[in-house]
Amino acid sequence: MSNPSIKDLIRNNLSIPTLPEVVMRINSLIEDPDAGTAEIGSLVSEDAPLAAKVLRIANSAYYGLSGECVSTSHASTVLGVKVLKNIVTQVAVINQFDHLEGNDYFSVSDLWDHAGFTAHLCSKIASLSTVLRAFTPEELYVCGLLHDVGKVVLMDGLGERYLDLARTAAEQGHSMYSVERASLGFSHTDVGAVVASRWGLPEQIANGIQYHHGPRSEVAKNVVVSIVAHANLLAHRVKDGSPQTAAAIFDPETCTQLGLSDEAVDSLIEFALDNRHVRMT
Numbered sequence: 691m692s693n694p695s696i697k698d699l700i701r702n703n704l705s706i707p708t709l710p711e712v713v714m715r716i717n718s719l720i721e722d723p724d725a726g727t728a729e730i731g732s733l734v735s736e737d738a739p740l741a742a743k744v745l746r747i748a749n750s751a752y753y754g755l756s757g758e759c760v761s762t763s764h765a766s767t768v769l770g771v772k773v774l775k776n777i778v779t780q781v782a783v784i785n786q787f788d789h790l791e792g793n794d795y796f797s798v799s800d801l802w803d804h805a806g807f808t809a810h811l812c813s814k815i816a817s818l819s820t821v822l823r824a825f826t827p828e829e830l831y832v833c834g835l836l837h838d839v840g841k842v843v844l845m846d847g848l849g850e851r852y853l854d855l856a857r858t859a860a861e862q863g864h865s866m867y868s869v870e871r872a873s874l875g876f877s878h879t880d881v882g883a884v885v886a887s888r889w890g891l892p893e894q895i896a897n898g899i900q901y902h903h904g905p906r907s908e909v910a911k912n913v914v915v916s917i918v919a920h921a922n923l924l925a926h927r928v929k930d931g932s933p934q935t936a937a938a939i940f941d942p943e944t945c946t947q948l949g950l951s952d953e954a955v956d957s958l959i960e961f962a963l964d965n966r967h968v969r970m971t
């Protein structure tokens with residue numbers, strides 16, 4: 691983790707979202723040995739607008755279901771409670787920032803599409819990896835989902851000032867990460883790591899968020915960080931018009947670190963190309 695004073699500055703000046711209540715309730719049901727998938731499905735169905743959005747995502751191309759899920763109980767049976775929990779988390783987080791409006795340089799809905807896409811790529815890499823042992827694909831999904839959440843927290847807290855930074859980044863051809871650091875002294879990665887620790891996520895997951903733009907030394911020494919960093923890069927490459935260069939991200943050194951065979955990389959790239967246009971909102 692980086693300098694603790696930066697974390698304090700962020701906690702004191704920005705409104706850090708809490709873990710959505712519905713996710714907390716699902717967590718306690720998952721831990722309850724008397725509760726089953728049906729209970730978790732019916733808990734989600736109590737909130738009709740939430741349930742409708744959850745079903746729309748569950749039925750999206752990402753999950754490749756053969757038939758349509760018609761209820762959240764059905765979705766929890768077909769997809770499993772952990773996957774359903776991740777979809778609920780995604781919808782609930784997006785809902786928390788419903789009020790935000792971006793501009794030509796910062797689109798909130800594009801950001802969520804990117805977050806969802808990166809989350810799926812993280813989960814896919816995690817499931818293909820032969821070396822990742824301590825974390826599940828579902829945990830990596832959350833890491834990918836939240837990797838850029840700091841951007842919406844910053845947009846929420848700084849408003850026009852953040853939109854100005856987005857315009858500067860676009861006009862000067864710099865990344866948001868570097869513009870944020872130059873003008874604020876910290877970036878969305880620091881903010882995202884604060885969100886992760888507030889949610890009680892494991893430190894390595896918080897580190898995945900913290901270091902998804904580097905430094906390279908962190909990416910090289912930590913598989914979780916490397917998965918998020920490479921999933922983020924892959925998401926940008928296949929989305930922003932250079933899909934043919936996507937495979938180049940996975941050089942022999944990276945494949946060895948992540949435990950990915952050539953076939954695994956092929957299947958990952960195919961998954962990325964098939965799903966690059968799926969919308970989240």
Ligand SMILES: [Fe+2]
Nearest residue numbers: 837838902903
């Ligand atoms: Fe980022």
Ligand SMILES: [Fe+2]
Nearest residue numbers: 804837838922
């Ligand atoms: Fe990103």
